[in-house]
Amino acid sequence: MGVWYATREDVKGALDYAETARSDRRVDQAIEAASRWIEGFLHRRFYPEIATRYFDYPGQYARPWRLWLDDSELISLTSISSGGVTIDPATVFLEPNRSGPPYNRVELNIGTNSAFGGGQTTQRDITITGLWGYNSTDTAAAAAAAPAGSTDTTLTVGPADGIGVGQVLRVGSERMLVTGRSMADTGQTLQTPLDAQQKSVSVAVSDGTGFEVGEVLLLDSERMLVVDIAGNQLTVKRAWDGSVPAAHTGSAIYALRRLTVTRGALGTTAATISQGDTVYRWEVPGPVRTLCIAEALVTLMQQSSGYARTTGVGSSARQVGGGTIAKTQYGLSIESLREQAYTSHGRKARMRAV
Incomplete structure (x- = not known):
């Protein structure tokens, strides 16, 4: 299994499920699906992971001291090198410093001799080892x-x-x-x-x-x-x-x-x-954990009804489990949670100049 953003006990407590192996498997599958869906929806992974990752040299038209990390958000830096040459971490700024972590870029202190480049090619010229993710709280x-x-x-x-x-x-x-x-x-x-x-x-x-x-x-x-x-x-x-x-x-x-x-x-x-x-x-960020529980609950209840749950009767009947307020007038609670989580913890697109 991957890293989950809610525990089995969180979901079973909300459902008041009995402790059986059968229900455990269903709950686990729902949490796994919800966690992976959240990562796609919010465009980031939240858990802390120590790893070494490789990046291309920023390029001749970019600021040579700045490296955008994009989807590889950094919590803390252990070591960094470029073209096989080790760069002193003390000469590296993690940005944005006012709101990070997570940090979405690293910048070299232009008042020092540190520099990116020097490798035979620009591909995977920069190597960074550190703690990646959203937070390590x-x-x-x-x-x-x-x-x-x-x-x-x-x-x-x-x-x-x-x-x-x-x-x-x-x-x-x-x-x-x-x-x-x-x-x-x-x-x-x-x-x-x-x-x-x-x-x-x-x-x-x-x-x-x-x-x-x-x-x-x-x-x-x-x-x-x-x-x-x-x-x-x-x-x-x-x-x-x-x-x-x-x-x-x-x-x-x-x-x-x-x-x-x-x-x-x-x-x-x-x-x-x-x-x-x-x-x-x-500690999983609050809105993310709440959304994970909610998404898992929707999945479990939809499975129990053969994905045929509806609310209302006759011409007022609406499908349960999704849609937008404007389209169906249903799903306000789950849609609101999705919007709140995206607003507070979603990774937004970064506009690049050509």
């Missing part, structure tokens, strides 16, 4: 609960804030893609018996600081969603993810904290992870 989400070697593909974390399938994580300089989640023992047990009634929503634990609001717990065979925490009492939503409510006494408490990950992703190198290392999650 991330937030501390959890701590590693157990060490992991550089070849391990599972990572167990502590109480996790907003980590889901499809998330881009970072530990140190390594980035990882979350491809699955499973239950891990929290080391705590139920302190007070719990009956099978839906109205019984208070779960007593020995240490409430060991949990996070939004976590999914497993007691015996029943899943529960943590909606609030007060001291050592967890307020939960019973029978979550299609499980069946049951009575529990002294049950071990498990949580979705064992992550299946793709190591060394997005140009990084897999490294050893120590217990207690901070796990960061990459």
Whole structure:
């Protein structure tokens, strides 16, 4: 799969889907399709990726100190060379400096001796290594609960804030893609018996600081969603993810904290992870994440109806799932989200002088 702009949990939470392998596959396909569509619609990739890219010399009619990056937007520069000659990054300006990153061009400081050119041809004369994408903003989400070697593909974390399938994580300089989640023992047990009634929503634990609001717990065979925490009492939503409510006494408490990950992703190198290392999650720009969820929802609901969903009756019936306000008077919500995302995060065309 590619990098997603929403997690499986984002979409399933909006749909209130039960946790089944069948629904997971459908949701994953919808998110993948929505993410790739967004990249085409907004003309940019948002995730951070370390890579080396090659560019032609600007040309005899262009400003010789300026290189437009076009669709290869830069977050930070590691090294740059031209014609095989290394250019000191300190003599390079990343522009626009007032609003970047992302940066759409690099300029040489004309007060120095740095210059582009010098290769045998203009093709691929300039080589740039750096962090590419829209942003690399991330937030501390959890701590590693157990060490992991550089070849391990599972990572167990502590109480996790907003980590889901499809998330881009970072530990140190390594980035990882979350491809699955499973239950891990929290080391705590139920302190007070719990009956099978839906109205019984208070779960007593020995240490409430060991949990996070939004976590999914497993007691015996029943899943529960943590909606609030007060001291050592967890307020939960019973029978979550299609499980069946049951009575529990002294049950071990498990949580979705064992992550299946793709190591060394997005140009990084897999490294050893120590217990207690901070796990960061990459923050997708808000409008992009919202649009991805919405597009995935439209796809899933259209699939369920054989792409025949309509609104209204008779002559007022309209096809669901697209169109413009002017043409169909339908799709205002999804169209508005598309327009908002394009206005705030779409890469606009650049006019070039001949």
